[in-house]
Amino acid sequence: MGKKDLNTGLKLGVDSKWQYSPAPESTSHINLKKKYxxxxxxxxxxxxxxxxxxxxxxxxxxxxxxxAEANEKDVDKAVKAARKAFGPWSKLPAKERAKFIYRIARLIQERAREFSVIESLDGGKAIRESRDVDVPLAAAHFFYNAGWADKLDYAFPGKKPEAIGVAGQIIPWNFPLLMAAWKLAPALACGNTVVLKPAETTPLTALKLAELVQEAGLPDGVVNIVTGAGSTGSSIVNHNDIDKIAFTGSTGVGKIIQKSIVGTNKRATLELGGKAANIIFEDAPIDQAVEGIINGIYFNQGHVCCAGSRLFIEEPVYDQVIRKLKDRINTLIVGDPLDKNTDIGAINSKAQLKTIKDYIKIGKKEGAEFFEGSCSLPSKGFFCKPTLFTGVAQSNKIVQEEIFGPVLAVQTFRSVDEVIKKANNTPYGLSAGVWTDKGSKIFNLTSQMRAGVVWANTYNKFDPASPFGGYKESGFGREGGLHGLSAYLNLN
Amino acid sequence: MSKIKTLPDFTKSPTIDQTSIIEKASRFQKRSIKKETKIFGLKLALNMIDLTTLEGKDTPSKVKQMCYKAQHMHDSYPDLPTAAAVCVYPSMVSIAKKEVKGSGVKVASVSTAFPAGQAPLSVKIDDTKFAVDSGADEIDMVISRGKFLNGDYNYVYDEIATIKEACGKARLKVILETGELGTFDKVRRASDIAIHAGADFIKTSTGKISPAATMPVTLVMLEAIKDHFYKTGKMVGMKPAGGISNAKLALHYLVMVNEVLGADWMNNTWFRFGASSLANDLLMQLEKQRTGIYQSSDYFSID
Known part of the structure; x- marks a missing residue:
């Protein structure tokens, strides 16, 4: 085969004469108020x-x-309502509690189309993803946790599981409905009551979820949803009558939260940033690995804390992988999030787009080789092409810092030991990916990787039964599975 | 330049991850094909069909009827393309050749003791030469699956190379019969062997075994074609056969070809459908696009 790039003029995707006609998902069926x-x-x-x-x-x-922008007073009102509701809710027979949660799950399924469209409208993610990933997974989390509600004694044998109290939950803008489900479902299943704050740029699906909570007939005050920006979040964190903080977001804010709750009895789980290594060995199924790289970094515009943003390629297959990766990137369609053919939607906010562009500038300034997809971008809205940098090292800023956008930094490696060291050589430790045909290599690597989730021959796969969470500056505590339930229980 | 050709070690063919390739193939099916894209795709698919009859009961009349259909898909719809080819047994080649003369429709003949391929090499060579001498433009051969599964890759390679030589100017399609190979890894290995041995096309199935063509299997083969192109700059064609009977699925195959290999493969020189019932569904969908209503299947001829 040899290393030379034959550059035979292969034309793919967007250069083809066969362009896809627009296929927008209809918005006529959704029901939104002008004011929330x-x-x-x-x-x-x-x-x-x-x-x-x-x-x-x-x-x-x-x-x-x-x-609405909630201030300290509003948050206090919400916490008081949650406190009042906690007693009756936690004492409700568990199988009755489960019924409410099952009802929410079914209502999400029934209104899946509406939720998908609103999620894409408000957050910018491609409808293909909100329809096939976010909304079905959100329903799955409610189903899964509802199933545990009356079996907690069996989930934690020898323990006496008891609800903690009032949980303050602060969620990010990258998976608005899904993160609300991750937080609400286990909290409710364990008998807690909740004050939840969605991110200020993506509050709509959480507010629609509040409508479902009403429709499902949950007792008043069990779920409270307050909207606002950072100050609203800090009112929740600092409220005296909150027993537990669950936060998903940036490492910077995570540190502030941890400082604010020092000396209190508040329990916390923090799911923070990441800079995951996605490792391609020479014996990997290359074409599928290339697809895994794409799913790893360009899924949800790269707004994913566990994104595979650091790519490590074993040197013998470097040229081959890069060539295939670039061809594949050129077939990605960036555009209208509501178009069913869109692969990469809109960047969530103007501020985030600026952050991403600043990092791209830094990468170029640092001398890395830059590549971006050949697709065109819409003239309005916040969009960014899928990009990658080659010729970088662990010392580059774009390799060290979380960008939270469609920017991939590519390095090469020569041996297993080297790649394990480099993969772990980051303050983060949320996730990692490994691609090889050899099972023993997978087990060797996964046991040495300091990351909460390690995917083998796949990437960005989520399941309600699987715990998710980080090492080091990626946070602590787990969400999903039994571990996720234990975060909302006193286990004596 | 040395003329000695070194063969790759086919046991070192790239491996395929089953879960990922099935998932990837299904992603092409998420593309939504509408309006002009749809009409373009439907016509293109029609023009890529190898109309096929491969039965013990084939008669000259049956073959003639099919040949007429290949050239007159649905005359009430203006400017429709013809089929790409008609595909028949060697004994029917001369009849088919006469029937499609001047229309641009090619005559393809199966050979090498199709479908099982369980005959001596000399018989297979004669079978092929007979078809070519009768006027076949294309030869659809089967590989010796028994030898392949036995690990006798050199035999399989040599056999394909020998038949390629017997083809002369006729283009050679090599049928892997993926339904008998068992794993994606083996499909990939067989694809590499066929391509290196001189296949002009690689083809999934005879249509006599289930499963026949599937999107994941076709994707494995398209990747083999792509890798060969990357290495040598030479194009190889692809023909999924069997099991593609509706227009929607055919359009998703086109999406896959378009996104894996690109525009250069989007014509019947490099991509074919081995299917017969597909034609009428494509026609029905074209009429639906043109008139806005579905017509009964009685309005589309069966030949």
Whole structure:
């Protein structure tokens, strides 16, 4: 085979004469209000400050709705409602609690199409993903945890599982509905009550979920949803009557949270940033590995904490992998999130787009070789082409820092020991990927990798039964599976 | 330049991850093909069909009827393309040749003791030469699956190379009969052998074994073609055969070819469908696009 790039003029995808006609998902069936208040104690209440902020569609930059901004007073009201509801809810027979959670799961399934469209409108993610990943997985988390509600004694044999109390939950903008499900489902199944704050750029599906909570007939105050930005979040974290903080978001904010709860009895789980290694060995199934690289870094525009943003390729197959990867990138379609053929949707916000662009500038300035997909971008909205940098090292800034966008940094390696060292050579430790045809190599690697999740011959696969969480600056505590339940229980 | 050709070690063919390739193949089916894209795709697929009759009961009349259909898919729809080829047994080649003369429709003949391939090499060579002498433009041979599964890759390679030589100017399609090979790894290995031995096309199935063509199996073969192209710059054609009976699935195959190999393969020189019932479903969908309504199957001729 040899190493030379024959450059035989292979034309793929977007260069083809066969362009896909637009295939937009209809928005006529969705039901959105112009203005959303806070969901406290089973009712929609106006924020005490009277302030509202805009939520926009990042693909068009048009405003979708007014969203209430909750201040300390509102958060206090929500926590009080949750405290009041905690007693009766935690004492409800577990199988009755389960029924409510099952109901939410079924309602999500029934309204899956509406939720998918709203998720794509508000957050910018491709409808293919919100339809096939976010919404079905959200329903699956409610189903899974509802199933455990009346079996907790068997889940933790020899222990006496008891609900903790009121959980304050703060979720990010990358998987708005799914993260709400990750947080709410286990909390409710274990008998806790909740004050949840969605991210300020993507509050809509959480607010729609509040409607489902009403429809499912949950007792008032069990689920409270307050919207707002960082200050609302800090009101939750600092509230005296919160027993547990569950946060998913940036490592920076995670550190602030940990500092604020020092000296209190608040329990916490933090799921923070990542800079995962995706490792391709020479004996890997190369074409499938290339697809795994794509799924690893360009899934959800790269707005994924466990994204495979550091690619390690064993040197003998480097040229082959890069060539195939570039050809594959050229077939990716960036555009209208609601188009069923879109592979990569809109960047979530103007601020995030700027962050990504700044990192791309840094990468170029550092002398790395830059490549981007040949697709065109819409003229309006926040979009970024899928990009990659080759010729980088562990010392490059774009290799060290989480970018949270469609930017891949590619390095080569020569031996197993070397790649394990380099993969672990990061303050983060959320996830990793390994591609090889050899089972023993997989086990050797996974046992030495300091990462919460290691995928073998696949990437970015999620299941409610599988615990998820990080090492080091990627946070602590696990979500999903039995581990996820234990985070919402006192086990004596 | 040395003329000595060194063969790759076929046991070192790339491996395939089963779960991932099935998942990847299904991703092509998520593409939504509408409007102009759909009409273009439907017509293209029609033009890629090898209309086929391979039965013990084939008669000259049956073959003539099929040849007429290949040239007149649905005359009430203006400017439709013809089929790419008609595919018959060697004994029917001369009849088919006469029937499609001047239409641009090619005559393909199966050979090498199709479908089982359980005959001596000399018989297979004669079978092929007979078809070529009768006027076949293309030869669809079967590999010796028994030898392949036995690990006798050199035999399989030599046999394909020998038949290629017997083909002369006729283009050679090599049928792997993937339904008998068992794993994706073996499909890939057989594809590499066929390509190196001189196949102009690689083809999934005889249509006599189930499973016949599937999207994941076809994807494995397209990747083998792509790797060969990367290494040598030479194009090899692809023909999934059997099991593709509706237009939607055919369009998804086209999406796959388009996104794996690109525009150069999007014509019947490099891509074919081995299918007969597919034609009428494509026609029905074309009429639906043109008139907005589905017509009964009685409005589409069966030949």
């Amino acid at each position: 208040d806070l969901f406290i104690d089973g009712k929609w209440v106006a924020p005490s400050s009277g302030k509202y902020f805009d939520t926009i569609n990042p693909a068009t930059e048009e405003k979708i709705a007014d969203i």
